[in-house]
Amino acid sequence: MRTLVPTDDQQHIADAARELMQGLWPVERLRDWALHTDATRWASLAEFGAFGIGLPEPDGGLGLSCVEEALVMRECGRALVPPRAVATLLATQLAAARGDTALRDRLLSGAQPVGLLHAAGLHAAGPRLDGRWQALDANGCELLLAWSRAGCALVERSALVLRTGQCIDETLAVESCEATAVPTLMWLPAEAAPLSLRADVLISALLVGAAEAARDMAADYARQREAFGQPIGAFQGVKHACADTAVRAEAAWCQTLVAAIGLRDAADKANNANMADVAADIAAARWLAGDAAQANAENNVQIHGGIGFSAEALPHRFVKRAVALRALGLVGRDLRGDLLKAPAAGDCIDRIPATHDNNPLETQT
Template identity: 25%
Template sequence: MDILMTDEQEMVRDSARTFLEGECSPALVRKMEADPLGYDKEIWSQAAELGWQGISLPEQYGGSGLPLTYLGIILQEVGRALAPIPLLSSAAAALTLAEAGSEGQRKVILPSVADGSLILTWAVSEADVRCRPGTIGMTAEADGSEFVLNGNKTFVDNFAAADKCLVLCRTARAGDGRHGLSLFLVDTDASGISETPLIPTAKDRQSRVSFDGVRVSKDNLVGRLNEGWPVAERMLDRATALLCAQMMGAARKDAELAIEYAKMREAFGQPIGAFQSIQHMCADMIIWIDGGDLLTFEALWKMDQGLPCRVEVSQAKSFCNEKALASARNAQIIHGGIGFMMELDLHLWYRRIASWTMRLGTTYEHRARIAEALLDHPGEVVLGRPLPDSEPVAAEELRKTA
């Protein structure tokens, strides 16, 4: 993997940063926190003109066909500016349709995603929010030419803004929980759906969504019946790596704000940046953020190359969860008491970083997945599959303590 950006990647980054610096102010971010949909339609429309929504979608469906690393670069800038747009949730679902959807689904859905006229999201988590097949209890029962969906999903990103949602359901019973899961593309305004807005720390848009007798055509099945977990797992891995990119973009901006404050704020007749303790905190922030970037883009690069990447995704998320939040805390400490006031713009970055660390797997969940890899293939780093529930007791003990 080449860790340095190409000229083209730098151009994409600089273009995105210039655009968002001009269009997305902290005042707009605060305004969107109170908006029912939670996103700015003007920025979303302009982002479509720049090709962001379709940057990694196939060219035959209106996309640019660029590697996932380019989407990661865009999401870094989205995180840096805290841009209130549903790019991550929509892109992750669209990439799943590009991979596993039928030709008809791709032809109808993806061009509209690429031009910004249609927004997607996904719904996987339930009462047990761990991203494991055994936690899925929502059912989809066949009834003639339709499936009937019943159950609840939690922490669904941007559901109120989305037009369609990829929903993971159990369509058959299975001993190990992995078989018998299927993905369906569901209209968010379908009869029988009710949405309850949640209020996360980030104050962005997440929802609890109930499905009560929701009917969808069998044509809305994404992938093969009862074999939806591998597709959903790849979707979650992509979304996790892209979330890391967004998180580290926010962390870098947060650190830059603190470093500039340390240069300007004076105490005892000199800038506080002259004190060694502050210098060490600033150095730690940059070391952590650079490390998170490297792990994140290694995971995205492996996805682009078609290589096993589950361990790399978990390495990135577990590291970014801890270090992005630690960096944000350092930034607040450097600002002193004012750093903990909601009125200070710095708090916008802290709240989002803190909230994003809890999504798509906590540090402990991802450490457990890495530990499972080490147990499954001692001495190796690459994981091809998670340990099934039937593995020896030692495996279960490792899961509990990892």
């Protein structure tokens, strides 16, 4: 029988990750956001083993699964750790699958962080890249991870002509490019390993963590702030809003666990997991996690009143990060379609109406 209750070992991993985040990655660091990627903090993730959780032990990893990865990324999401953490984790698995032990070891050690590269139009990752692509949190990264339903690829930054933009979340760099038959450093099709599905699970976990942190911040403030001689949490409108944030976060986390467990079991041929069902569970996780992160962040700002919009306050950080993370890998993708039916064999390119050109990551000028 499937259970969503973590084992003792899994809970120890989650607790250790939370302790690390509280010690070295407090959200308060973003008051001075230019320091959010300092080398000491980044090295702490490698020392923790975050990039090798799901790697087999012979490859230098911990030999665990995407469930444990999701537990750690959830804690990273609570601390608003830069999303390059997910890209580096996935790139480590890609390098190991392609037999590049030197690159695998550099990635495991944290010496070579990897940025995210996702399609900004009707394009799929492949041995060569074409069309419009967008890099997120890739400043200072020599390698970028591109992914779509077709598979995952590592691309050298030097092979792209990147144009700097302005991200809605100013703590993250955003760049865009037009690619024409750009060769990739290495490519792994989805048939060989479902890394693109793993990316969805881990992004969902980041979003859930952000939703939970916004929930906790809102509830803590509602207990402390007083109006008319009593805590504002005593008023129906505020306590109902806080209850809604709790329900959204819990539903999103449960669905993310269902998706992670399904993907883990699909890797075990003896389980005979239905990949169409797994893909639908993962799409549901992305939907619920994205909705929870953004709605909870907005509620947090509202409960904080006017100071929630202030650059000196932290609630607005969760709104911006939720918008940025929610868009990753979903430009041109219809989650409703993923939920209602499995994609046809060979259907790797995500489709949207030709007139759609919105990009929620980048601010409009």
